[in-house]
Amino acid sequence: MAIVVRLDELLQERRMTLTELAQRIDMTLPNLSILKTGKARAMRFSTLEAICGVLACQPGDLLEFRRDGE
Amino acid sequence: MKHSTTLSATSVTLRVLIVLNWIFGAFIFAMLAISFRAESWTWRALKVGAVAGREGAFAGMRAIMALGIIGIPLGYVVFSRLLKIVESVRTGEPFTRENAGRLRTIAWALLGLQLLHLVVAAIASAVARRGVPLRVGGHLQVGGWLAVLLLFVLAQVFLEGTRMREDLEGTV
Numbered sequence: 479m480a481i482v483v484r485l486d487e488l489l490q491e492r493r494m495t496l497t498e499l500a501q502r503i504d505m506t507l508p509n510l511s512i513l514k515t516g517k518a519r520a521m522r523f524s525t526l527e528a529i530c531g532v533l534a535c536q537p538g539d540l541l542e543f544r545r546d547g548e
Numbered sequence: 549m550k551h552s553t554t555l556s557a558t559s560v561t562l563r564v565l566i567v568l569n570w571i572f573g574a575f576i577f578a579m580l581a582i583s584f585r586a587e588s589w590t591w592r593a594l595k596v597g598a599v600a601g602r603e604g605a606f607a608g609m610r611a612i613m614a615l616g617i618i619g620i621p622l623g624y625v626v627f628s629r630l631l632k633i634v635e636s637v638r639t640g641e642p643f644t645r646e647n648a649g650r651l652r653t654i655a656w657a658l659l660g661l662q663l664l665h666l667v668v669a670a671i672a673s674a675v676a677r678r679g680v681p682l683r684v685g686g687h688l689q690v691g692g693w694l695a696v697l698l699l700f701v702l703a704q705v706f707l708e709g710t711r712m713r714e715d716l717e718g719t720v
Contacts, residue, residue: 509720512720519715521720
C-alpha cells in the first residue's frame with residue numbers, strides 16, 4: 479500500500495492507547511483499528527482533524543506516502 | 549412498516565408464482581403427452597373443428613408446447629432470483645455483488661423468454677395460416693425487450709452501488 483498510516487508510532491510516542499484515542503475522538507475502536515492496520519480505503523477530513531487535534535500533530539505526521547518497493 | 553408490508557407481499561407473490569409456474573409446466577407437459585396419445589380429444593379440448601390442414605398444424609402446436617416447457621425453468625430463474633433479491637432488501641443489504649449477478653441472470657433469462665416468444669409467435673402464425681386459429685400473442689412485445697435492457701443496466705447500477713458501499717465501509 480502506498481499510503482502508510484503511522485498511528486501506531488504516534489500513539490507510542492505519546493504513550494496513549496488506541497482505546498483512549500477512540501474515546502477522545504468519539505470513534506469506535508473497530509473503526510480506528512481499521513485505520514491503524516492500514517485496511518481503510520479512505521479517511522474523512524473530520525477524522526484526520528480529530529486525530530491531529532488529540533495527538534497534537536500534523537496530517538503529514540500521521541500519513542506517509544511510500545513508493546512500491548521502498 | 550409499509551415498506552416491510554410491500555416486501556412481504558412481494559415475497560409471498562413470488563413464492564406463489566414459483567409454484568404456479570411449475571404447475572403450468574406440468575400442465576403443458578401433460579398436454580404434450582396427451583397430444584401424442586389422444587389426438588382427437590386434444591382437438592376437441594382446443595375447440596378446433598374439422599379444419600382443412602389441421603393435421604399439418606399439429607407438429608407446430610407440439611413445438612409450441614415443447615417451447616413452453618423450455619420457458620418454465622427460465623421463469624423459475626426469474627422468480628427465484630427476484631425472490632432472493634427481495635429477501636436481501638428485507639435484511640437491509642441489497643447492494644451486493646450477488647444481487648448484481650442475480651439481476652444479470654434475470655436479464656438473460658428474460659431475453660431467453662423473449663426469444664422463445666418470438667419463435668412461438670412465428671410458429672403460431674404459420675399454424676394459423678393452415679386454418680387453425682391459435683392465439684398466443686403474436687405481436688412484438690416492446691415492453692419485454694425494454695425490460696431486458698433495463699435489467700442489464702440495473703445490474704450494472706447494482707455493481708456500481710456495491711463498489712460505493714464497499715468504499716463507504718472502508719472509510720473511517
